[in-house]
Structure formats: C-alpha cells, structure tokens
Amino acid sequence: MTSTEPALQHVLDQERAHHERCRTALAAMVEGAGQQVVIGADVSASGADAEVLGYQLRSRAKALRELPEGPLFFGALRGSEGQLHIGRLRISEHPAEPPLVVDWRAPVSRAFYQASARDPQGVTVRRRFGWAPGSRGDSGDLTGLEDEHLEQGETRDSEIVAREIERPRVGPMRDIAATIQPEQDDLVRGDLALSVCVQGAPGTGKTAVGLHRAAYLLYTYPQRIRRGGLLILGPNRTFLSYIAEVLPALGETGVRQSTLGEEIARGPVRGVDDERAAVVKHDARMAGVLRRALYARVRPEGNGAEIALPDGAYRWRVPAGQLARIVTEVREEEPPYEVGRERLRARIVRCLREQVERRAGPPPGAWVRRIERARPVSAYVDAVWPRVRPEEVVAGLLGDEAALAAAAEGLLDAGEQRALLWERPPRSWKSARWSAADLVLLDEVAGLIAHPEGYGHVVVDEAQDLSPMECRVIARRARFGSLTVLGDLAQGTTPWAARAWPTVLAHLGKPDAAVVTLTTGFRVPQAVVGLANRLLERLDVEVPAARSLRGDGELRMRETTVDGVPGAVVAAVRDALGREGSVGVVAADADVPRVRTALDAAGIGAAGPDEPGARVALVPASVVKGLEYDHVVAVEPAAIAEAEERGLHRLYVVLTRAVSRLEVVRGRELPF
Template sequence: MTPPDSALRHALARERAHHEHCRAVLAAMVDGAREHVVTGEDVSASGADAEVLGRRLRGRARALRELPPGPLFFGRLDFAETDTVGEHAGQHPRPEAAEPALHLGRLRISEDPAAPPLVVDWRAPVARAFYQATAGDPRGVAVRRRFGWAPGSRGDSADLTGLEDEHLGRGESRTSDIVAREIERPRVGPMRDIAATIQPEQDDLVRAGLTATVCVQGAPGTGKTAVGLHRAAYLLYTHPQRIRSGGLLILGPNPTFLSYIAEVLPALGETGVRQSTLAREIVRHPVTGTDDERAAAVKHDARTAEVLRRALYARVRVDAADSLAVPDGSYRWRVPAEELARIVADVRDEEPPYTVGRERVRARIVRYVRDRAERRGGPRTAAWVRRIERARPVGAYLDSVWPGVRPEEVVAGLLGDPDVLARAADGLLDDDEQKAVLWPARTPGSWRSARWSAADLVLLDEVAGLLEHPEGYGHIVVDEAQDLSPMECRAIARRASFGSLTVLGDLAQGTTPWAARSWRTVLGHLGRPEAAVVPLTTGFRVPQAVVGLANRLLARLDVEVPEARSLRGDGELTMRPTAPGQVTGAVVDAVRGALTRDGSVGVIAADADVPRLREALDAAGIPAAGPEELGARVAVVPASVVKGLEYDHVVAVEPAAIAEAEGPGGRGLHRLYVVLTRAVSRLDVVHGRPLPF
C-alpha cells in the first residue's frame, strides 16, 4: 500500500535524489562514449579488428546520444534475500540500504562498466520478475514499486509525482493505478514504448528465444505491435553479435505506419534498426503500371511461383547435340556431347539457384578437362584453370545451354508472350487466368520499355530469388501479416532463410483481396508451418464499449479468431444517426465536442469522402491534418491507411460507405472493423444510412 503522506514525501525525495544521480552518471556515460570513439581510432589491432571496434564504439555513442529525453527508471524491485538477485547479487545502488533493490529503466546506467548498476535494463534476466512476479509466485520479490511520472516528462526529477508499492512477499496483490493511467493516457503523436506496462503474457512473447518463430494473433488494443518492437529490442540486447551481424528488419504495411512506430526502438536505446515496407525491400523499378483486381490476384497466387520457375528453367537445354572443343595452347580438349548432357542434367536435378547452376556447369566442364590434362601431363596451375574457365568455347556453350538472364527478361518474356505463358502455366493457370495476366499487345521492345505494376515487382523478386539467394536477416518482425499474399510471404521467407520471424496481425483486420483466413496458411508460405500461434485477446487500449461494438461485427467476417475483451470500462460509444444530407454537419459537431476533451481526434471516412470532410472542418475553423502529421490534434484519415494507427477520439463517418468502398465481393466489413477499433477512449459513429451490422 502507498505509505502515509510523510513517508511518501520521504520516499519520493530519496527516489528523486537517486534519479538526479542517475542523470549525472548518464551524462558522464555519453561523454565517455564520445571519448572512447576518439581513443579507439588509435587502437593497436589489425585493420579488421579496429574497424569492428570502431563501429561498435560509434554505435554505442550514437545510441546514447540519440536516446530520447525522459525518466530514467519506471520501477524498482526489493528482494527478500540477497541471493535471489542471482547474477546481480551485491549490485545494489545504495549499499547502506537494508535490503537489496534494483531500479529498472530503459537502459543500464552505471558509474563504471564493472560497477553495480544504478539502473538495470528492463531486458536483463533479473528484470523479468518485475513483469512476472505475483503474490502467489513472488519470485523472491518482497516489494514491487512502480513510479508515477508527469505525462510527457522529459526526465526532470521533479516530475516524479507518485509511487505505489506492492508487497508481494506478504501475499499482497493489487491493480496498479499507475499502469492504468499510463495505458489510458491520451496519445498525440507517435507510438510510445510499453516497457513500464508490459503484461505477463506480453512478456512471454517479448522474451521468446532467438531461434523461435512466433505468430501473434492480436485482437485490437492488445499491444501486438508493441510486443513485436519490444521483442526486437530484447533480441538486440540478448544476442547483439548474432543479430547485428545478420541484421534486424521491421516490416510495416505503409510509410505512415512506420512513421508512427519510428520512435519506439530509439526510446529503448536501440538505433540503426532498418524499418521498411516490403515494397521498399523488393523494388527494382518505379511502379508505372497497374493491374486490375483479377490480374493482381493471379500474380499474387502461390501457383505463379511455379509458373515462373518453369519459365526460367525452360531456358536450360539438356539435349545440346554437339561436343565441345576447349583450346589449350595448340591442343584441343574434347568434351563429348553425352558427357555435357550428363553434366547439365545432373546440375539441374540438384536444383541450385539458377546462377549457381550455370557456374556449376562451367566448373564441371573445367574439371572434366583438367582430369584429362593431368593424366597426360601432370598437375595444372590455378592460372591454367582460370584460362580454361574463360575460354571462349566454354562461355559460348554455357550461353547456349544455361544462358545468363535477368529477372526482367524472364517476367517480360512470360507476360508478353502467350505461347511462353501457356507452356509455363500448363496445368497451373486456366485460360482465363492466363489472359488476365498477359500484358496487352504493344510495340515489340525489350523489357526496358515495360511498365511494371506493384504485383510485377513481386514476380521480379521471385525470379531474382531463383537466380540467387538474397542477403538475409538474423530476425524479421512482420506487422499486419494477415494482409500478405502468398507471393509476398515467399519474398519475406527468402530473406529469413537463416533467421527467425515475429509475425504479427489480426485475421479480422485482413483487407487485401488475398488476406488470409488462417495463420497456418500464412506460416506455410513463410516457410514456418510449425511456428506457434499465440492469441492475445485482452485489450488494454481499446475500451470495452468499443470492443463490444466491434465484436458484433466480428461474427460476420468469416475468420476464426476469438472475441476480444477489454480491461477498460471507461470508454464512451456514441451513435449519431442523422439525415443523409446532414452527415457532414454532424461530423463537424462531433469534432467540436471531441476537442473539449484531451487527446487526439481522428476523423475516419471512406477515401472518397476525405476531401469533402477536410473542407468542411476548415470552413468551420477547425484545422485538420492528414494521417502523416502525427502530432496534429485533429486528423482526417482515409479508411484505407488507418490500420495500425490509434486516436483517443475517433469519429467514424458513414460505416456503410466505408464497407462499400472495397467493391462487390471485397472485404469492406473487415475494413470497417479496423476503423471501429482505432479509438482508445471514445468513439462517435456518424451515419445517415443504415449501419451494415
């Protein structure tokens, strides 16, 4: 329980003094990191070692320098016995205290690397007890203390305004008011980290092992995106060398979403992590062409991968009739036609990447010649081998039986020639599907004149992966994964051949034509069919009133996901039926009402209605930004880009229009489900037409 006023004032004074000391030490750490970079330039080591050390020192200095201002700790653990602290035994910041205690924050702070920490990183093994300990299983914790900081604090010690203690060692269990206030705090601007409020089920996912691929089916407001980002930070902390050598990639659905989450990892002390979209990762050409819905669906279908493979390997000729004469000075080495056919057939049966296969054929031809040359005249030098490899007849033969090729040539040759497509797609795509993906007749020319669509870029990436394995990552976090097509999943899988994945999404929020209805399907295409699927159903952000409305819609979405529930009973849901011609005025009134409260306001409507609504708000003297301006008080957001974003107060405009905007047979109700669950405090539904649920 919180101590009496005098005891509370005394405790706050001690904690503020400790925070002041931590601030001074952190400043010294930043200065010291800069100094180490300078002195590290003159280390006595090999060039490679010095480069690695320099990169590490510069990265550490940059991470400390770029750490956003804010409180340096959010919790404290007092242990019942010193030995329960494990590897941190004796590392108590105040030796004169009677009990061992550890402050927890977003990064480790110590006066010296070998000195006991003043603040322990939230990712350290000992910190897990802060998130997992309960009255029934205290894990050696006597008291769990949480600190209350003024909203938006930049780390001034005076902003420490409260604390609450939970005496787990006495069997005391309580709901944290500080955690509740932090979760419910109005949000304007980018997404915040949740290091101070991680729940036990979230902590289990965050600390999953490096080799484990985890799929999180997260209902709205359950923190699945935050879990994925905190798992990335945890892996960087726990396996720094393995992750940094392989790289870590965060994949989001669009640039707006990436802007929204961009500050989370830096706030946790991790900089330099690549955050991108799949479109950016696979881009080879600007998107200048478009596909109709039918063509795009076929191109994104998994069967198209086999069509492309056939089209590529149709270029390989196993039955070349002529033998090969390889010059060696005045002599000619003859390679019989049947031996050449055997070499090509064997390599093709081995199914290496296409470019590797071409070079493997070359190497085996050279080995055949070398074996005969050494039988005749003894060992051959490396220079001799290189000369044979580069012999013009060898290159000409390779060009005839295993020609070099670019992805663009394969895709353009397939989509631009109905005969080539028919042969490659035989038994895979029917006539209508083939007609759908064929490029319209145009003036003959090279692939350089092609107008590539977004779906074509996925095909190009597939062929590029058949030619050579792409450089992979040590770990990839994929958000909104339910919207990935089979071919997009394959593009990600190629980049995670030797690494693991964190797959995040909600099947109920799938809005693309190929959105998945089963995680097993998605995981199969990602090459991880046996990965664990973990549901998160308890919402911490979206109020129960809003979740209840969304659950009414969930039954009509044709996906098997559990209903969400919320721990928040403080939200507000207001239905605003109005005459069809008065919807815009009702929206303006709803926004005016929302502005009397704290927090951000998101006006979400069908894409076609957005310009009209912005004009109406401007005319009413209410400045309204677009979704890309994350700090704006009022934003008018097209329904097509709102996924992943959150607003304290949402005004959902004409749900029927949002659902119909996806077209007949589309996933309009899924889009509406996304819209309704963007509110984290209050939701107004303005409609002049009957609701579609």
C-alpha cells in the same frame, strides 16, 4: 503506497535524489562514449579489428546521444540483495560498479513483470513510479509511487499502470516497457531461434510486443543480430512513422524499418493492375509459373555440338552427349540459377582436367583457371545456360502469350492467363511499366537466380494482409533467421488476406512456428470492443472475441440524414476537441474530400495521417490500420463497408482505432 501519504514523502524525496544521481551518471556516459570514439580512432589494430571497434563505439555513442528525454526508471524490485531500479537502459557511474538502473531486458528484470503473490520469485516488494504526463526526465516530475508487498501475499491492480495505459495518444506510438503484462513478456523474451506468430485482437498490444521483442533480441543477442541484421516490416510509411520512436526510446537505433515494397524495389512503380490481374500475380501458383519460365531458358540438349579445346599440340574434347548429361544433372539438383551456371562450368572443366590427368598428371592451378574462362567453355555455358535478368523473364512471360501458356500449363486456366497478359507489350523490358505486383514477381525470379542476403530476425506487422507471393519474399530474407509475425485475421482487408495462420506460416517458410493468441485488450475500451465484436460475428474468419480490461471509454451513435453527414462530422469533432487527446476522423477514401471541405469551412484544420503529432487527423479508411487515436469519428460505416470486397473487415479496423471514445456518424443503417 502513494505519495499523498505524508509518511511517504521522505521515500519520494529519496527516489528523486536517486533519479538526479542517474541523470548525472547518464550525462557522464554520453560524454564518455564520445571520448571513446575519439580514442578508438587512434587504436593500433588490424584493419578489420579497427573497423569493428570503430563501428561498436560509434553505435554506442549514437544510441546514447539519440536517447529521447524522459524518466530514467519506471520501477524497482526489492529482495534479499537490496533494491534494483528498472529502466529503459543500464545506467552506471562506473562499469565495474553495481548499476544505478538495470535495463528492463536484463534477466534480473524479468521478475518485475512476472513476479506475483503466488510466485514472488525472490521479490519482497515491487515498486512502480508515477511520472507527470509528458515528463522530459526532470526529477521533480516524479509524482508518486506504489509498493506491492509480494512476500505478504499482496496483490493489487496498479493505478499507475492504468493511468499510463489510458494516457491520451497525441503523437507517435509510445513504448510499453513500464506496463508489459506477463503474457506479453513471455512473447518478448522468446529465444532468437524461435519464430512466433501473434494473433492479437485490437488493443492487445501485439505491435508493441513485436517492437519490444526486437529490442530484447538486440540486447540479448548483439553479435548474432549484428551479423544478420534485424528488419521491421510495416504495411506502409504512415504506420512506420507512427512506430518510429519506440525503438529509440528503448535505446536501440539504426534498426531498419521498412515496407515490403521498399525492400523489393528495383525501380519506380508506374503500372497499375486491375484486381483480377493483381490477385493472380499474388497467387502462390505464380512461383511455379516463374520457375518454369526461367528454366525454360536452359537447353539440356545444347546445340548438339561438342567442346573442342586447343591446348598446345593437343585438342581436348567433351562429346555432345556427355555435355547434355551434365546439364541435365545440374538441372535436377535445382541450384539457384546462377549457381547452376557456375556448377555447369566447373563440371565441364573437371571433364577436361581428368583427360589431362590421365595423359600427363595433375595440371597446375593456372591451367585450370585459364580453362575455366576459355572461349569454347564460356560460349557453351552461355548457349545452354544463358545469363538472364529478372526483368527479361517477367517481361517475356507477361508479353508473350505462347511463353505464358507454356509456363502456366496445368497451373493457371485460360482466363487467368488472359488476365496476366499485357495489352500492349513494351518494346523491351527496359521500357516496361512495372506494377507493385510485378515487383513481387521480379523478386521471386531474382531469388531463383541468386539467394538474397537474409536477416537474423524479421518482425512482420499486419501479416494477415500478406499474399502468398509476398510471404515468399519475406521467407527468402529469413531463410536462416527467425520471424515474429504479428496480425489479426479479422483485420485482413486485401483480396488475398489470410483466413488461417498455418497457411501464412507455411508460405513464410516457418510452418512449425507457434501461434499465440492475445485476446485481452489494454487500449480499446469495453464499449468499443463490444461494438466491434458484433461485427466480428459477420466476418469469415475464426478468431476469438476480444475482451477489454477497461471499463471506461464511451461509444456514441450520431444519426442524421445522408446530406447532413458532413455537418454532423463537424459537430462530432468539436465535441472531441473539448476533451483531451488526439482526434482521428476516418472515412471511406471517396468521402475524404467532402469531409475535408466541411472541416475547412468550419475552421477546423485537419492534418493527414502522416503527421502523428497532429491534434486532428483526417484519415482515409484504407490507411488507418495500425494507428490509434483517443477519439475516433467514424464516418458513414455503410460507405466504408461498400468500398471494397472485404469492406466489413475494413470497417472492423476503423471501429477499433479509438482508445477513449468512438463516435459513429451515419446517415444510413449500420451494415451489421
């Protein structure tokens, strides 16, 4: 059913009228939410209750105000109980009345994604709406509709869904609420308690699945998520700016979207490691080295002295041997370092209290609190279990050959230890120039000293590039929460990139998480996927080849001389600009200045990768991961492949960024 049939014009007019009614209701909801904030400020309640109420009201008002303009529904279901419109948030004229639009995350909406002619799930008709590209929500932009009569066994490929998937990609990433496929929906609606790993080939929508799963969890488990929080971890700020509008479009604001480096930042990164040092620092064995270095500061034998505590006419004593046994017992329990300090203090006080009880009965609480902070007790605790900062531990390790050798014995060989040592140790940890890898080590030690606050759920994208030590950073923050792990082993480009998901999941603390593979691409055309699959055979990972549902798209090879590459790039970009959509020019990092000079000379302004709305972007190959462009001009694949150890993996990433057309410009032979 489409709006081009005259008999259906009346139906289309009815739907436009319904949308206008929804717009009016939404405006009233926004105004009402603002009024509730004002009224809530005057509500008489306890301080804690008032704070919670105020937070909830303000959050609701903020989410409604920041909802991006656009169509308010994209589908409808008709069944025995009438028709339900499906949209990105619930819209009603009154809370007690049936909604005009049902949130796509509501249980009743699941049938929109899962119902089929074989299993109608109570749906007689599934309707999809077609909107004008870039619609800001004007009811007149409703241009068509399709009906699928499931009760009659009708199954059809939706032209509306196909157009939405293939729509040009200018600007940031869009949500896919209108086009979620059944296998994606299963992942999105997974239980909060379950961790899941999604191995997704290029164009299969794994990032979108992760973001929609986050939105679903926020909707379904608001109290549990509010207690722990939800974190989206991306590989870099470029990627985060690209996905930044997805959750607000789904009605969710205030979600923390961050990089791993931002999560663990304890100060500026001013140092640079060579690759050998970085590889060792990111190795899982460093966790054992750091634990040894930290607990080497604990001396079970103490200073051989006893504790003698004056108390009026008496002097209470704890012998040196008994103190040493207490320290050893606490060490063997392996508590966090700071917990161990306080546990040691508590057991010493207990020994003293037992002496008092035997002589004069239970002491008052004030006596116990005084003894806990008594100078002899505190002096002993500080001597055998001293306070320490992570920076002191790491600086003491990397700047002292003997200390490193003691901590690394049996874990790192002599060459690895030499790679870690600073050439010129700083005078103190305060003047150390920490590298990005050092921050990971500092976070490990900080986690040994005291457990960090965790999140209720963490979504980790591009997880194939995480090192074992970076995985441990995330594991500490999801110790009592769950994870959605997204990635593609074929796109692993770091020296420590994963070869298998079970290893990654073990380091993340979720060894039992299910691994689900997505191989059906919805964004990348078959011609592009076919080229990428030829390269996939050369990569050192075992992942299934991708396939695409899109028979459109174009792949072109533009051959030239090595010196003619810049001019050929200009010609390729001009060809792309003659078509609709965004253009991404991707080159090896070292070639970017040369390509930019050629584009500037030709009068073609190219933005950087941090401007997702630009028509033309010039992107270094090292930061293109996760981004998509309608037209990609891949510059000299051989140079991209030679630029780094896992250069073929990087090239695989570059070749799979196009969602309409890929043009490969080369002056040398392809490296596969």
